[in-house]
Amino acid sequence: MKKIVLLHICCGVCASSVVERLRSDGFEVVGFFYNPNIYPSQEYQRRLDTVAVVAKHLNLQLIEGEYDPHHWLSLTKGMEKEPEAGARCEVCFQMRLEEAYRKSMELSVPYFTTTLTVSSHKDALIINRIGSEIDDKAFLLYDFKKQNGFKKAMEFSRQHLLYRQQYCGCVYGMKLQVEG
Numbered sequence: 001m002k003k004i005v006l007l008h009i010c011c012g013v014c015a016s017s018v019v020e021r022l023r024s025d026g027f028e029v030v031g032f033f034y035n036p037n038i039y040p041s042q043e044y045q046r047r048l049d050t051v052a053v054v055a056k057h058l059n060l061q062l063i064e065g066e067y068d069p070h071h072w073l074s075l076t077k078g079m080e081k082e083p084e085a086g087a088r089c090e091v092c093f094q095m096r097l098e099e100a101y102r103k104s105m106e107l108s109v110p111y112f113t114t115t116l117t118v119s120s121h122k123d124a125l126i127i128n129r130i131g132s133e134i135d136d137k138a139f140l141l142y143d144f145k146k147q148n149g150f151k152k153a154m155e156f157s158r159q160h161l162l163y164r165q166q167y168c169g170c171v172y173g174m175k176l177q178v179e180g
Contacts, residue, residue, distance in 0.1 A: 003028065006103060007114070007115065008034060009032060010035060010116050010119075011047050011169075012055075013162055014153055016058065016152070017152035031063065033063070035169060037170045038170070039170055040171075046165075079091065090126060093130050096114070113140040118153055119145070128143070
């Protein structure tokens with residue numbers, strides 16, 4: 001029986017080294033781009049286009065989830081002043097991992113995980129806790145930063161001249177980048 005995993009993808013750059021790592025661990029990978037947190041819609045499209053380029057390079061099946069920023073805004077209402085990496089981010093991780101889990105069940109894919117842990121700006125312990133709380137048997141615990149995951153992703157992005165975003169994706173992260 002093949003080991004198949006649905007990989008929630010936050011961005012194309014992060015997907016590169018994660019897909020390679022999962023394949024080296026014996027998994028067949030299905031990509032799932034689901035990020036209604038990304039603002040504005042032009043940025044969302046730019047990141048989706050980059051993921052599509054990466055998917056082509058890696059011969060990766062890619063599924064796009066629904067882009068509904070209003071859903072994300074409703075979940076994070078009242079958290080506008082939260083610091084980056086605070087409670088708002090946890091809500092965002094939860095939303096995206098729940099949808100990845102739902103999609104994996106819909107497709108009868110037995111495992112799911114996320115590229116979020118490859119980022120040096122994201123706490124793998126929090127992300128892995130959230131994924132495990134959703135389904136501790138189906139969620140694959142990884143810290144993709146390990147084994148030079150982030151470094152490999154950056155090398156892949158330079159080699160293929162990929163777009164690399166300057167903020168996490170949400171409107172509040174964008175404002176921090178502009179103000180900072």
